[in-house]
Amino acid sequence: MAKKRTSEKSAGSGMDTRRILGKILKSIRPYRLLVVLSLLLAVISVVLTLYIPILTGRGVDRIIDRGLVDFEGLLEIIRNILVCILLTAGSQWLMNHINNKITYHIVQDLRIRAFRHLQKLPLSYIDAHPAGDLISRVITDIEQFSDGLLMGFTQLFTGVVTIAGTILFMLSIHPLITLVVVVLSPLSFLIAGFISKRTFSMFRKQSETRGELTALTDEMLGNLKTVIAFDHQEEARKEFEEINGRLAGYSLKATFFSSLTNPATRFMYSAIYAGVTIAGCFTVIGGGLSVGQLSSFLSYTNQYTKPFNEITGVITEFQNSLASAGRVFELLDQEILPDDEAQASLGQVRGQVDLEHVFFSYTPDKKLIEDFNLHVKPGQRIAVVGPTGCGKTTLINLLMRFYDTDSGAIRVEGQDIRKVSRQSLRSNYGMVLQETWLKSATIRENITYGCPGAAEEDIIRAAKKAHAHSFIMRLPEGYDTVIGEEGGSLSQGQKQLLCIARVMLRLPPMLILDEATSSIDTMTEIRIQKAFAEMMKGRTSFIVAHRLSTIREADVILVMKDGHILEQGDHETLLKQGGFYAELYNSQFAPS
Numbered sequence: 001m002a003k004k005r006t007s008e009k010s011a012g013s014g015m016d017t018r019r020i021l022g023k024i025l026k027s028i029r030p031y032r033l034l035v036v037l038s039l040l041l042a043v044i045s046v047v048l049t050l051y052i053p054i055l056t057g058r059g060v061d062r063i064i065d066r067g068l069v070d071f072e073g074l075l076e077i078i079r080n081i082l083v084c085i086l087l088t089a090g091s092q093w094l095m096n097h098i099n100n101k102i103t104y105h106i107v108q109d110l111r112i113r114a115f116r117h118l119q120k121l122p123l124s125y126i127d128a129h130p131a132g133d134l135i136s137r138v139i140t141d142i143e144q145f146s147d148g149l150l151m152g153f154t155q156l157f158t159g160v161v162t163i164a165g166t167i168l169f170m171l172s173i174h175p176l177i178t179l180v181v182v183v184l185s186p187l188s189f190l191i192a193g194f195i196s197k198r199t200f201s202m203f204r205k206q207s208e209t210r211g212e213l214t215a216l217t218d219e220m221l222g223n224l225k226t227v228i229a230f231d232h233q234e235e236a237r238k239e240f241e242e243i244n245g246r247l248a249g250y251s252l253k254a255t256f257f258s259s260l261t262n263p264a265t266r267f268m269y270s271a272i273y274a275g276v277t278i279a280g281c282f283t284v285i286g287g288g289l290s291v292g293q294l295s296s297f298l299s300y301t302n303q304y305t306k307p308f309n310e311i312t313g314v315i316t317e318f319q320n321s322l323a324s325a326g327r328v329f330e331l332l333d334q335e336i337l338p339d340d341e342a343q344a345s346l347g348q349v350r351g352q353v354d355l356e357h358v359f360f361s362y363t364p365d366k367k368l369i370e371d372f373n374l375h376v377k378p379g380q381r382i383a384v385v386g387p388t389g390c391g392k393t394t395l396i397n398l399l400m401r402f403y404d405t406d407s408g409a410i411r412v413e414g415q416d417i418r419k420v421s422r423q424s425l426r427s428n429y430g431m432v433l434q435e436t437w438l439k440s441a442t443i444r445e446n447i448t449y450g451c452p453g454a455a456e457e458d459i460i461r462a463a464k465k466a467h468a469h470s471f472i473m474r475l476p477e478g479y480d481t482v483i484g485e486e487g488g489s490l491s492q493g494q495k496q497l498l499c500i501a502r503v504m505l506r507l508p509p510m511l512i513l514d515e516a517t518s519s520i521d522t523m524t525e526i527r528i529q530k531a532f533a534e535m536m537k538g539r540t541s542f543i544v545a546h547r548l549s550t551i552r553e554a555d556v557i558l559v560m561k562d563g564h565i566l567e568q569g570d571h572e573t574l575l576k577q578g579g580f581y582a583e584l585y586n587s588q589f590a591p592s
Contacts (some may be wrong), residue, residue, distance in 0.1 A: 148321020
């Protein structure tokens with residue numbers, strides 16, 4: 001089933017906040033003109049908003065006493081207030097539209113980068129990480145990042161400009177009281193900073209555990225039949241509950257710590273507002289301020305503290321966003337396979353393959369293939385047999401250069417495959433594996449996946465050779481029938497026949513057949529084996545088989561165990577030797 005989940009190194013833990021912020025700013029750089037425009041609109045919106053209390057204060061001062069009201073002055077002030085409100089609404093709407101555009105374009109770019117990066121990562125990285133965790137990074141974590149980024153643009157920009165603007169307006173009214181407000185405000189920042197440091201680690205763990213849960217869910221759903229067949233439901237439920245419980249715990253702690261920020265800072269701002277009110281009243285009594293100016297100042301004090309409350313709310317979401325962004329950037333920082341398109345091409349391939357003193361292991365502490373040597377002549381059929389874990393699939397991975405050897409060399413036509421382009425190497429192989437792969441498309445598109453420009457008659461000929469034509473014609477739209485992901489409602493045997501037809505259409509000079517007829521009924525298998533025999537004529541073929549009856553006609557049979565070749569020879573020779581192959585063969589056909 002799946003790869004190990006719980007031992008994964010935390011994705012975001014290897015990247016500190018400063019590096020994450022630096023990468024976010026780099027992602028924003030292509031949209032810097034829109035960011036500048038958004039900032040200008042924020043400044044316009046804030047200036048107009050902050051000008052309204054000035055007008056309001058002047059209006060208060062126009063009301064001198066009962067019967068002594070300057071109505072003409074008040075009407076002019078009201079008109080000015082209405083104009084400011086309309087202009088503010090328009091600039092805020094345009095600013096939010098630009099912010100949305102910036103955010104969603106950045107997220108779109110990030111998803112495209114992540115998806116392209118995944119396609120270039122070495123298989124060693126893909127094999128070491130559960131598919132669900134990678135999906136969580138590309139989908140969920142980027143979505144979380146976008147939420148925090150949008151809040152940062154819409155509230156952080158406006159909040160910072162509002163704070164700066166209110167200070168300037170308050171200084172114009174009364175510098176001394178303004179100084180009291182400014183001096184006391186950093187206490188709120190200290191409280192918010194103290195709490196935010198603790199919330200980041202919780203949000204990071206929450207994000208990692210969410211990826212772990214996604215990986216488990218993806219694994220269980222993708223292998224549901226296997227889970228039910230082996231009565232693994234209870235164990236799967238317990239594992240799900242354990243991970244879900246940890247996720248709930250991290251989420252509660254993250255939410256608890258982050259929720260402390262807002263009430264703590266609100267208390268500080270309420271205390272500041274009360275202090276300003278008292279100081280302002282005494283100043284009015286002393287003649288240092290008018291009542292209208294005091295009302296304007298109190299309005300500014302309230303507007304000054306409001307962005308801090310909003311920013312502390314943004315900090316909570318931003319911590320979550322940073323944790324998610326860290327996981328995404330950790331993926332993007334993984335070293336990709338170097339571009340080898342400029343390397344030499346294999347050219348004309350007859351099928352000569354040599355493995356010279358090959359050593360390979362997936363992990364340094366667990367040796368697998370050691371000093372492996374093999375010479376394959378063009379057109380030979382090489383069968384590879386042995387117990388599970390002996391290195392059969394690993395040999396295929398090395399031949400296809402999904403992994404590179406630790407030492408030694410694999411040569412095709414005398415050329416080291418590490419010195420030719422991967423595309424050049426792999427285009428000369430045709431693979432039919434036990435695990436089928438079909439995409440959501442028509443039958444025709446699935447057969448022509450490796451040969452897009454194939455003619456209709458060639459497609460039908462390949463399908464007939466694979467004994468797939470008859471069942472295809474019984475489908476509602478024949479070759480134009482659209483099948484779902486992984487073959488939709490087709491049987492496993494039908495899916496495998498389509499994969500065989502795909503190779504028969506291309507007919508490359510070298511073939512890899514890994515238990516290629518495992519899901520096909522006996523009668524069809526006999527026909528397919530004949531088609532394979534025809535297809536393999538003149539082509540170098542590597543056949544991985546568990547059923548030894550399917551490899552009797554192989555030119556050379558490699559008997560592998562623990563990464564070594566124990567025996568090699570044809571079927572009759574190995575049986576006469578009476579060694580490990582004879583033991584394996586007889587165990588399959590011995591009476592029960």
